[in-house]
Amino acid sequence: MNILIIEDDAETGAYLTRGLQEAGWDVQLCTAAQEGILAVSTRDFDAVVLDRMLPGMDGVDALRLMRGAGVTTPVLMLTARTAIHDRVEGLEAGADDYLLKPFAMSELLARLKIIARRPARTPEVTEMTVGPLHINRVTRVATREGTDLDLSPLEFRLLDFLMGHAGEVVTRTILLEQVWGYRFDPKTSLVQTHMSRLRAKVDKPFDEEVIRTVRGAGYVLG
Amino acid sequence: MSLADRPRATNTLGSTVFQHILRSSAAFVLVSLAILWAICWAMIWRIDAAQVARIEAEVEYAQEVYYSRGEEDLIEEAIGDDEDVIWSDDLIFELLENGDLLWVLRADDYTPKAGFDGLHGEEGWEVVTLEHPEITTPVRVNTVVLRGWDRLSIGAFVDPARENTLSFAIFATLAMLLIVLPLSLITGFAVSKRVFRRIEDISDTTAAVAAGEMEVRAPQSGRHDEFDRLAGGLNTMLDEVERLTANIEGVSVGVAHDLRTPLSNIGGRLELIRRDSADPQAVAAHVDAAEAAQGQLMRVFDALLRLGEVRAGKRRVAFAPFDLSASIDQLCEAYAPAFEDADKTFTAQIAGGITLDGDRELIEQAVSNLLENALEHSRDAARVQVRLTRDAGHVTLVVGDDGPGISPVHRDRIFERFFRADASRSTPGNGLGLSLVQAIVQLHGAEVRLAEQGAGAEFIVVFQG
Numbered sequence: 001m002n003i004l005i006i007e008d009d010a011e012t013g014a015y016l017t018r019g020l021q022e023a024g025w026d027v028q029l030c031t032a033a034q035e036g037i038l039a040v041s042t043r044d045f046d047a048v049v050l051d052r053m054l055p056g057m058d059g060v061d062a063l064r065l066m067r068g069a070g071v072t073t074p075v076l077m078l079t080a081r082t083a084i085h086d087r088v089e090g091l092e093a094g095a096d097d098y099l100l101k102p103f104a105m106s107e108l109l110a111r112l113k114i115i116a117r118r119p120a121r122t123p124e125v126t127e128m129t130v131g132p133l134h135i136n137r138v139t140r141v142a143t144r145e146g147t148d149l150d151l152s153p154l155e156f157r158l159l160d161f162l163m164g165h166a167g168e169v170v171t172r173t174i175l176l177e178q179v180w181g182y183r184f185d186p187k188t189s190l191v192q193t194h195m196s197r198l199r200a201k202v203d204k205p206f207d208e209e210v211i212r213t214v215r216g217a218g219y220v221l222g
Numbered sequence: 223m224s225l226a227d228r229p230r231a232t233n234t235l236g237s238t239v240f241q242h243i244l245r246s247s248a249a250f251v252l253v254s255l256a257i258l259w260a261i262c263w264a265m266i267w268r269i270d271a272a273q274v275a276r277i278e279a280e281v282e283y284a285q286e287v288y289y290s291r292g293e294e295d296l297i298e299e300a301i302g303d304d305e306d307v308i309w310s311d312d313l314i315f316e317l318l319e320n321g322d323l324l325w326v327l328r329a330d331d332y333t334p335k336a337g338f339d340g341l342h343g344e345e346g347w348e349v350v351t352l353e354h355p356e357i358t359t360p361v362r363v364n365t366v367v368l369r370g371w372d373r374l375s376i377g378a379f380v381d382p383a384r385e386n387t388l389s390f391a392i393f394a395t396l397a398m399l400l401i402v403l404p405l406s407l408i409t410g411f412a413v414s415k416r417v418f419r420r421i422e423d424i425s426d427t428t429a430a431v432a433a434g435e436m437e438v439r440a441p442q443s444g445r446h447d448e449f450d451r452l453a454g455g456l457n458t459m460l461d462e463v464e465r466l467t468a469n470i471e472g473v474s475v476g477v478a479h480d481l482r483t484p485l486s487n488i489g490g491r492l493e494l495i496r497r498d499s500a501d502p503q504a505v506a507a508h509v510d511a512a513e514a515a516q517g518q519l520m521r522v523f524d525a526l527l528r529l530g531e532v533r534a535g536k537r538r539v540a541f542a543p544f545d546l547s548a549s550i551d552q553l554c555e556a557y558a559p560a561f562e563d564a565d566k567t568f569t570a571q572i573a574g575g576i577t578l579d580g581d582r583e584l585i586e587q588a589v590s591n592l593l594e595n596a597l598e599h600s601r602d603a604a605r606v607q608v609r610l611t612r613d614a615g616h617v618t619l620v621v622g623d624d625g626p627g628i629s630p631v632h633r634d635r636i637f638e639r640f641f642r643a644d645a646s647r648s649t650p651g652n653g654l655g656l657s658l659v660q661a662i663v664q665l666h667g668a669e670v671r672l673a674e675q676g677a678g679a680e681f682i683v684v685f686q687g
Contacts, residue, residue, distance in 0.1 A: 088540070102520075104513075154555055180556060184528075184587045185521055187594050187655075193559045215506060216513055 001025040001116060002044070006036035006062070007051040007078070012101075016049060019105040020112075033057035037065055045073050047116040049108070052079040052090065060093045067094040074115040076108075106217035107171050114165065114174070130163045130222050131210060133202070144202060144210075154179075155198045162211065162221040171218035195219060239417045243410030251403050255395055262391035269384045270362075274347075277364050280323055280376050288368055293327075297336040300325060309338040311354055318357060323378050330371030343375035350377070420449040424456060436464050469638060477640065480522050480653070484515035491515070525654040529639070532584065532661040546578040546617065549586055550610050557593045561606060564597060570608040576617055578685060580666045588662040591655040592621040592681050600678065601625040615686065622673065622680030633672055 003020050007013045008031050020027045028043075030036040033054045040048055048066075052059040063075060077090040077098040090098050096115040099108060126138050135142045140156055142149045151159060157179050162170060172191045176182045180190070195211075203209045211221050234240055287296045301307060317324055326337035340353035343365030350363055363377030423441050430438040439460060440453035491512035498504035554570040561568035578585065596606045600623035609620040628636060635641045637660040640653040663670040663683055673680035 152555075180552070182586060182590075183583050184590065185517075185524065186590050187521065188557070188560050188597060190556050190560065193563060194556070197559055216510060 001046045001112070003027050003047055003049060003112065004036065004039055004043075004045045004073075005029045005049045006031075006033060006054065006059075007049065008032065008054050009051070012051075012078075015105075016108075019108065023109050033059070033062040037062060037069070040066055040071050040073055041069055047112050048073050048075045049112070050075050050077050050095070052077055060089055063090070063093045063095060076111060076115055078103075104171075104217070106169060106214070107173060110169050110171050110174055110218065113168050128160075128163055130166045132206075132208075133159070133163060133210060133221075135160055135163060144206060147205075149201050151198070151201060154194060155201065158194060158198050159202065162219065166222040167220065169214050169217050169220050174218070234411065234415045234418050237414050237418045240410060240414035243414060244407065247403060247406040247410060250406070251398050254402075255398055258394050258398075259391055262387050265387045266384050269381045269387070273362055273378055273381060277323070277362065277376055277378055280325075281364050281366055281374070284325075284374055284376065285366065285368070288374070293335070293372070297327065301336060307336045308334055311340070311356075314338060314340070314352065314354055314357055318359060318379055321379065323376055324352075324361060324363075325374070325376045327368075328373045328375075330373075332373075335372070337375075341375055341377055343373075343377065345373075349380065417449075420453075424449070424453055427453075427456065427460075431460060436460075436467065475640070477522075477526075480640070481519060484518045487515035488512045488519075522654065525658055528587070529654060529658050529661055532658070532665050535665065538581075538665060540581045540583075541579055542582075543577050543579045544582040544585075545576075546585065547572050547574045547576045547610060549582060550589055550608065550619070553586060553589050553593065554608055557590075557597070560597060565603055566597070566600060567603075567605040568607070569605070572608070572610045573612055576610065576612050578617065578666070581662075584662045584665070588659045588683075589619070589621070591659050592683075595655055595681075596621055596623045596679070599623075604678070617685040619683040619685075620673075620680060621683075622676070623678040624676075625678045627677055628672065628679045636672065637670075 001024075003025050005013060005016050005020075005027060007016060007029065010031075013029050013031065017027050017029050028039060028045075030039055033056060036048070036050070039045075050059050050063060054062065059077060063077070066073075066075070074096040075094065077095040078101055079090065079098055080101055097111050099111060127134070127136050132145045133142070134144075135156070137160070140153070142151050142156060142159055149159075158175070161175065161179050173185070175191050175195075176185070199209075199211050203211060211219055214220055284296060284300065287299055297307060301309075314324070316322075324338050324341050326339060326341045326343075327335045329335055338352075341361065341363060342350055342353065343363040345365050345367065347362070347364050349360050351358060352361055359382075360380045361377040362380055363375050365373055365375040367373055420443070427438055427440040439457045442450045442453045442457075444450070491508040495505050495508045495512075498508065551570070551572050554568075554572065558568050558570075593606075593608070596604075600606055604623045604625055606623045607620075609618075611618050611620075632641075637656050638653075639657045641657075642653045659681075660670055666685065668683060668685040670681060670683045673682055
């Protein structure tokens with residue numbers, strides 16, 4: 001993966017660069033909006049990490065300029081926590097996702113993976129198979145090695161999402177957003193509760209675990 | 223503003239009210255006097271004019287008789303032939319009584335030919351006093367010179383109404399100056415003293431509050447007048463200020479406490495990471511714990527920011543109709559396993575097809591907070607239930623448990639920021655959940671309250687529409 005980071009703060013820039021490089025990705029760091037716009041229009045990136053507050057030019061304006069120039073590269077905006085309504089503006093300007101500062105590197109990596117592959121995402125299919133798992137979205141039946149798992153509708157949605165992102169680390173926050181549609185962080189560990197129920201049905205009766213916990217990050221299937 | 227900076231309290235005499243009353247009393251007296259004197263002068267002028275006209279007519283007639291028919295005819299006409307030609311002093315009394323005219327005709331050597339010798343007129347109009355042993359009433363007289371230097375004077379006693387009017391005007395003036403003016407000043411002084419005292423009361427209150435005595439309130443007379451309204455308004459404001467101040471103090475203590483615990487946890491874990499750096503498993507455990515503490519911190523910040531945002535009404539732009547039934551249904555589905563894991567019974571009765579115009583995300587957050595409140599604060603093996611119903615014009619959401627409920631002493635405060643019924647703050651939570659619920663519900667023009675009776679805590683949210 002090839003990522004462009006547009007971030008003026010030196011420390012955050014270094015943290016981002018290091019984190020993404022450790023994940024084995026190519027990183028280019030720009031500290032000014034103009035520089036970033038130039039880079040994104042001349043080189044092909046898989047995704048852009050764009051800070052909301054940049055010296056000289058607002059991140060949202062920079063994004064509008066990019067989109068106006070026909071740049072379709074997926075963009076993840078980083079915004080401060082004080083301005084939750086900023087994200088609406090960011091999404092309207094053409095951002096594919098946003099992340100509130102401060103954030104965990106695992107969260108950023110997971111989100112970048114999701115938006116970077118979004119355009120190539122296969123159209124809705126009725127059936128999906130990952131390893132021993134098989135789901136049918138019409139009959140809403142999930143099986144493992146031919147055995148019906150008897151999932152609740154919510155557990156089915158959870159498994160569906162995990163299978164759609166097989167091999168990727170999926171964080172708690174992403175699950176809350178994508179499966180439940182919640183943008184707030186409940187105190188109760190809803191995700192863990194449902195995840196443990198799902199795993200009790202998907203993994204417990206079988207020898208091998210298909211869903212693994214990634215410590216401090218989230219879950220990965222397959 | 224310190225006490226020394228306050229404008230010095232002026233005395234009653236210097237007060238605006240008294241100055242106003244002083245000026246308006248003076249103006250009132252002056253205008254009244256002017257009108258009084260104008261009326262009196264008009265009356266006197268009329269009286270004089272009538273008398274002058276009467277004498278004038280008589281003089282003209284007498285002259286006509288004198289020149290056309292001669293002196294004898296004039297005397298005869300004026301006096302009659304059966305009386306003395308020269309009037310006695312006694313006759314004058316009669317004339318005064320009847321308001322009749324006086325007259326005298328003199329020869330050029332001033333000897334009277336006829337009439338009353340005591341009437342002296344030089345020439346033209348004069349006001350004279352009779353030469354009479356008793357009568358002092360002034361007489362208006364007109365004297366004309368006739369042929370051969372004879373002189374005819376005709377006069378009339380000055381109308382007593384003239385004198386009366388004049389003395390009335392003088393009396394009224396004195397009365398105004400000596401009685402009305404001082405009286406109005408005394409009244410004015412009394413009124414301003416009252417006003418001044420009431421204003422002083424209010425001003426003393428503000429000074430006391432400014433000096434830090436937050437509990438001082440402006441006294442009210444109970445007459446429901448404008449001062450009571452002013453004092454009432456001030457007191458309401460002070461109550462609110464006091465409540466907010468207390469709330470801010472509570473918030474500061476709450477923030478300090480809720481931030482201190484996770485921060486010291488993080489610090490402690492960092493120290494442990496340094497110590498256990500050789501043991502990857504221990505380090506991983508410390509990192510997990512530190513991350514959990516950091517998450518707790520972030521939740522406090524998020525809740526505070528969101529609370530601020532909701533209270534400022536910024537979220538109202540995101541209002542749109544959404545399916546409330548589906549939304550709450552999904553939340554119940556999400557939370558049911560959590561209640562089950564906690565060995566609590568959870569039931570939900572959701573009426574279908576209810577839509578609400580609002581911010582779906584915020585409403586979900588609010589309902590989620592109520593569910594978490596029930597999850598954390600209900601007794602062991604409690605029965606928690608959620609009901610969404612619609613009846614004439616209202617949509618009602620009830621989230622309740624069956625114990626232990628909220629102590630009556632805490633009922634009024636549960637929606638305050640950082641308020642925790644558990645003074646030790648050892649139970650989970652940050653005391654912001656219910657404040658956020660209230661702020662969100664109020665943003666939607668709805669209200670949230672705690673049910674009056676029942677063994678447990680039952681929160682009732684009522685939406686209009």
